[in-house]
Amino acid sequence: METTLPTDRRVAGSAAAPGAPRQQRLSLDAVMGRVALLVLLVAAASALQPAFATAENARTVLLAVATVGVMALGMTLVLLAGELDLSIGGVAVISGVVGGMLLRSGSVALVVAGVLATGVVCGLVNGLLVTRLRVPSLIVTLGMLGVLRALANILSGGQAIYPEGIAGYLWFGRGAVLGVPVPVWVFSIAAAAAVVLTRHARFGRALYAVGGNATAAGLSGIRVDRVRLLVFAASGLAAALAGLLETARLAYIGPAGFTGIELSVIAVATLGGVSLAGGRGTIEGTLLAALIIGVVNNALNIAGVSSYVQQIVTAAVILVVVLPDSLQRREREA
Amino acid sequence: MSALPLTTHEPGADGRPGAAAAVLRQPMLWLLAALLAAGALSSPYFLSADNLANLLRQVAVFGLLALGMNLVMLTGRIDLSVGATMVFSVIAAVELMVLAGGVLEVRMMGRGNTYVGPAVPVVVLTLAMGALVGLINGLGVAYGRVAPFIMTLVTLSALRGLSYVLSNGRPYYLRTDTYRWLGEAHVGPVPVAALVLLAVFVVFAWILHAHVAGKRIYAIGGDEKTARFAGVRVGRWLLAVYVASGLCAALAGLILTSRANSVDAPMATGYELSAIAIAVLGGTSLAGGQGSPYRTLCAALVFAAGLNLLTLHDVNAWYQDLIIGIVLIAAVAAAVRLQRRDA
Numbered sequence: 001m002e003t004t005l006p007t008d009r010r011v012a013g014s015a016a017a018p019g020a021p022r023q024q025r026l027s028l029d030a031v032m033g034r035v036a037l038l039v040l041l042v043a044a045a046s047a048l049q050p051a052f053a054t055a056e057n058a059r060t061v062l063l064a065v066a067t068v069g070v071m072a073l074g075m076t077l078v079l080l081a082g083e084l085d086l087s088i089g090g091v092a093v094i095s096g097v098v099g100g101m102l103l104r105s106g107s108v109a110l111v112v113a114g115v116l117a118t119g120v121v122c123g124l125v126n127g128l129l130v131t132r133l134r135v136p137s138l139i140v141t142l143g144m145l146g147v148l149r150a151l152a153n154i155l156s157g158g159q160a161i162y163p164e165g166i167a168g169y170l171w172f173g174r175g176a177v178l179g180v181p182v183p184v185w186v187f188s189i190a191a192a193a194a195v196v197l198t199r200h201a202r203f204g205r206a207l208y209a210v211g212g213n214a215t216a217a218g219l220s221g222i223r224v225d226r227v228r229l230l231v232f233a234a235s236g237l238a239a240a241l242a243g244l245l246e247t248a249r250l251a252y253i254g255p256a257g258f259t260g261i262e263l264s265v266i267a268v269a270t271l272g273g274v275s276l277a278g279g280r281g282t283i284e285g286t287l288l289a290a291l292i293i294g295v296v297n298n299a300l301n302i303a304g305v306s307s308y309v310q311q312i313v314t315a316a317v318i319l320v321v322v323l324p325d326s327l328q329r330r331e332r333e334a
Numbered sequence: 335m336s337a338l339p340l341t342t343h344e345p346g347a348d349g350r351p352g353a354a355a356a357v358l359r360q361p362m363l364w365l366l367a368a369l370l371a372a373g374a375l376s377s378p379y380f381l382s383a384d385n386l387a388n389l390l391r392q393v394a395v396f397g398l399l400a401l402g403m404n405l406v407m408l409t410g411r412i413d414l415s416v417g418a419t420m421v422f423s424v425i426a427a428v429e430l431m432v433l434a435g436g437v438l439e440v441r442m443m444g445r446g447n448t449y450v451g452p453a454v455p456v457v458v459l460t461l462a463m464g465a466l467v468g469l470i471n472g473l474g475v476a477y478g479r480v481a482p483f484i485m486t487l488v489t490l491s492a493l494r495g496l497s498y499v500l501s502n503g504r505p506y507y508l509r510t511d512t513y514r515w516l517g518e519a520h521v522g523p524v525p526v527a528a529l530v531l532l533a534v535f536v537v538f539a540w541i542l543h544a545h546v547a548g549k550r551i552y553a554i555g556g557d558e559k560t561a562r563f564a565g566v567r568v569g570r571w572l573l574a575v576y577v578a579s580g581l582c583a584a585l586a587g588l589i590l591t592s593r594a595n596s597v598d599a600p601m602a603t604g605y606e607l608s609a610i611a612i613a614v615l616g617g618t619s620l621a622g623g624q625g626s627p628y629r630t631l632c633a634a635l636v637f638a639a640g641l642n643l644l645t646l647h648d649v650n651a652w653y654q655d656l657i658i659g660i661v662l663i664a665a666v667a668a669a670v671r672l673q674r675r676d677a
C-alpha cells in the first residue's frame with residue numbers, strides 16, 4: 001500500500017525494532033478497515049432499504065459525494081504538506097460570484113475560466129501569505145475565509161444569481177456523459193490526477209517530505225515554499241471547481257452558500273486517515289472516506305432521519321473510525 | 335508574567351527589571367488606546383455609560399471563550415467546540431429541568447416555549463454540562479489520542495445536531511428575573527457579566543502565573559516529552575484545561591442567552607473561530623507554551639471595542655467581516671515579524 005517515503009516520521013518509526021514492515025501492515029489494515037466498513041455499510045443499507053440499491057440512488061450518492069469529494073482532494077494535498085485551509089467555503093463562494101458576473105458575457109468557457117482562475121488566485125494569496133509573512137496557515141485561511149465571504153457579499157450586493165436559462169453552465173451540474181453525471185466525471189478525473197500527483201510524481205515525494213519534516217526537506221534541496229504555494233493553489237482550484245459543480249447543479253449562485261464546509265471537508269480527510277500534523281495519509285483514503293460519509297448520509301436520508309440526527313451519526317462514525325488508528329499509533333510510540 | 339525557564343520566548347518575561355515596561359510593551363494595549371481615542375473623537379456616544387456597559391457585556395462573552403481557548407492553546411491543543419458548547423449546555427440544562435419537572439409534577443415550560451421554572455438550577459446544570467463536554471473532549475484528546483482539532487470538531491457537530499434535536503429547532507425563552515440578572519444587572523456602573531469575566535481572569539492569571547499548575551501547563555506546551563519525563567501527568571492536565579474551557583463556554587452561553595432572553599440551536603455559530611482569533615491576536619501561540627490571560631483579555635477588549643466602533647459608525651456587516659479578516663492576518667504578521675526581530 002505505502003511506498004517508503006523519506007519523512008522523518010517514517011524514519012523514526014523504522015528505528016524502533018520491528019519498524020517499517022509493521023508500519024506498512026498497519027496502514028494497510030487501516031485502509032482495509034475502511035474498505036470493509038464501506039462494504040458493510042452498503043450491504044446493510046441495501047438489506048434494510050430496498051430503495052438504496054438502485055442505479056438511480058447510486059447516482060444520487062455519487063453526485064452528493066462529488067462536491068465535498070473534490071474539495072477533500074485539495075484539502076488532502078494541503079494537509080499532507082502540514083498546512084490547513086479553512087478558506088475553501090469562501091473561495092467557492094467568491095469564485096461562484098465572479099462566474100455569475102461573467103454570465104452576462106454569454107460565453108460559458110469564459111465563465112468557467114473565470115471561476116477556476118479566481119480559485120487559483122485565492123489559493124495563491126493564501127500560499128503567499130503563509131510563505132512570505134510566515135503567518136500560520138490556520139490564521140491566514142481563517143482571515144481569508146472572512147475576507148472572501150465579505151467580498152462575495154459586497155461584489156454581489158448580497159443578491160443570488162439564478163443561471164436557469166444558461167444550458168452550458170448547468171451542464172456542469174446536471175449533464176451526463178455515457179450515462180454518468182458530469183460532476184462524477186469531474187470528481188473521478190480530479191481524483192485520478194491527485195493519485196498520480198501524490199504517488200508517482202516527484203512532486204508527491206516532495207509533498208510528503210515537506211509535511212513530514214519541512215526543515216529536513218529544505219536541507220535536502222526541496223523547495224519547501226514552492227510546494228506549499230502549489231498545494232494552496234490546488235486547494236483553491238478544487239474549491240472553485242466544487243463551487244462550479246454545486247452552483248450548476250442547484251442553478252443557484254449565492255454569496256451565503258458553503259457555510260461550515262471547511263470543517264466537513266477536514267472531517268472527510270481525517271476519516272480517510274490523513275494526519276493534521278502533515279506527511280501522513282493518502283488520496284485513496286480520502287476517497288474511501290468521502291464514499292463512507294456519502295453512503296451513511298444517503299441511507300439516513302432514505303430512512304427519513306433528520307439532517308440534525310445525521311450530523312450526530314456522522315460525528316460518531318468519524319470517532320469510531322479515527323479512534324482505533326489513534327490508539328494504535330499510541331502503542332507504537334510507547 | 336511567568337518566570338518559567340521552559341517558556342523561553344515569552345516576550346516581557348525576558349525584560350525582568352521593569353514589569354511596568356513589559357505591560358506597556360503589549361501591542362494590544364496600544365491598539366486599545368488608539369481605538370478608544372478614535373472612538374471618543376469620532377462619536378459622541380462611544381464613551382457614554384450605556385455604550386461602555388454594552389461594550390463590556392460583549393467583551394464578557396468573547397473574553398470568557400478566549401480565556402478558555404488560551405488555556406487549551408497553552409498546552410498546544412485547540413478547542414473548536416466552544417460555540418456549540420455555549421448553546422448546547424443551556425438547552426440541555428433547560429431540557430433536564432423540564433424532565434425533572436415531569437417527574438416532580440411541576441410545570442417548567444409555559445405557554446409559547448417560555449421557561450417558567452427556577453433559574454438557579456438551570457445555571458448549575460449549564461455549568462455541569464459545560465464541564466461534561468470538556469471532560470469528553472479531554473478524554474478523547476488525552477487518553478484516546480485523537481487529534482484535538484478532530485476531537486473537538488466531532489463534538490462541535492454532534493452538539494449542534496443534539497441542540498437541534500433536543501429543542502426541536504424551536505427557541506426557548508428564558509425570562510425569569512434571576513436569569514436576566516446575569517446579563518443585564520449592574521454593580522455600580524459595571525455590568526455583572528463583566529465582573530464574571532474579571533473573576534475568571536483573576537483565577538486563570540493566578541493559576542497560570544502563581545501556582546504550580548501554571549508551570550505544568552506551560553511545560554506541556556513548551557515541550558511535552560520533557561514535561562512527561564519530568565513527571566508531569568500530561569493526561570490529567572489536558573483533562574483539566576478542556577474542562578476549564580467547557581466551563582468558560584457554559585458561562586459565556588449563560589451570559590449570551592440571558593442577554594437575548596432566549597436560546598436557540600443555531601446561536602453563537604462560528605464563535606469558536608472568533609475565540610481562536612482573539613487568543614492569537616493576544617499572542618497565544620498555536621504551537622503551545624506561549625500566551626497569557628492578561629494579553630488575551632487585552633485582545634478581547636480590542637476585538638470588542640473595534641466591533642463596537644464599526645457598529646456605531648454604521649459600517650455594514652460585510653465590511654466588518656472584511657476588516658476583521660484583514661486585521662487578523664495583519665496583526666499576526668506584525669507579531670511574527672516582531673518576534674523574529676527580537677530573536
